[in-house]
Amino acid sequence: xxxxxFLNLKAIGETFKKFKYPALIxxxxxxxxxxxxxxxxxxxVTQPLLTETIPSQGDSTxxxxxxxxxxxxGAGEVxxxxxxxxxxxxxxxxxxxxxxxxxxxxxxxxxxxxxNVSGGGEAPVITKTVYGQYxxxxxxxxxxxxxxxxxxxxxxVASLTGLxxxxxxxxxxxx
Numbered sequence: 742x743x744x745x746x747f748l749n750l751k752a753i754g755e756t757f758k759k760f761k762y763p764a765l766i767x768x769x770x771x772x773x774x775x776x777x778x779x780x781x782x783x784x785x786v787t788q789p790l791l792t793e794t795i796p797s798q799g800d801s802t803x804x805x806x807x808x809x810x811x812x813x814x815g816a817g818e819v820x821x822x823x824x825x826x827x828x829x830x831x832x833x834x835x836x837x838x839x840x841x842x843x844x845x846x847x848x849x850x851x852x853x854x855x856x857n858v859s860g861g862g863e864a865p866v867i868t869k870t871v872y873g874q875y876x877x878x879x880x881x882x883x884x885x886x887x888x889x890x891x892x893x894x895x896x897x898v899a900s901l902t903g904l905x906x907x908x909x910x911x912x913x914x915x916x
Contacts, residue, residue, distance in 0.1 A: 806819075807819050807821050809897070809901075810897060811882075815889070815890040816893075816894060817882055818914060819894075820880070820881045820914070821878065821881075822878070823875055823877075824876045824877050824878075825873040825874060826873065826874045826876045827873040828873045829871065831870050831871075832870070832871065833868065834854040834865070834867075835851045835852060835853055837849060838850045853866070875908075876908070877909070878898045878910070879910050879912070881911075881912055882894065882913070882914055883913070883914045885911050886913050894909075
């Protein structure tokens with residue numbers, strides 16, 4: 742090897758000796774940042790927990806759709822039936838407490854976080870409501886004998902519900 746390469750290694754070694762304490766402090770800081778900050782047995786507020794499935798509000802949606810669809814030119818009187826794959830679900834904020842038993846095991850308890858509301862009562866904190874998905878729609882109307890009216894109704898129901906056109910059926914209402 743050439744003599745210049747040894748000088749470079751010496752220079753690197755001298756630089757390391759010069760900055761070894763700041764380098765150790767930076768390394769210690771990185772270790773502390775990566776160190777876990779909580780014990781598993783501490784109480785913590787967790788992600789929302791799915792705790793309740795509520796009946797869907799399909800009746801009001803169906804009534805609104807009947808009113809709107811009856812305004813389509815040529816539709817006449819309209820009746821709508823919507824079916825859902827799932828109901829609406831409400832997610833609540835929960836508090837999870839984990840404790841150790843005397844036999845060495847652990848137990849976890851979850852409870853909904855509650856807040857005071859006007860009137861002196863308490864209510865759980867709702868974090869999110871997930872609305873159920875529609876499975877299909879049936880539209881019965883007076884003007885269904887016209888292909889143009891059927892197409893308008895199918896497109897309207899599909900855009901309101903997110904259903905594909907093959908999941909929407911339009912039939913003529915009996916006289």
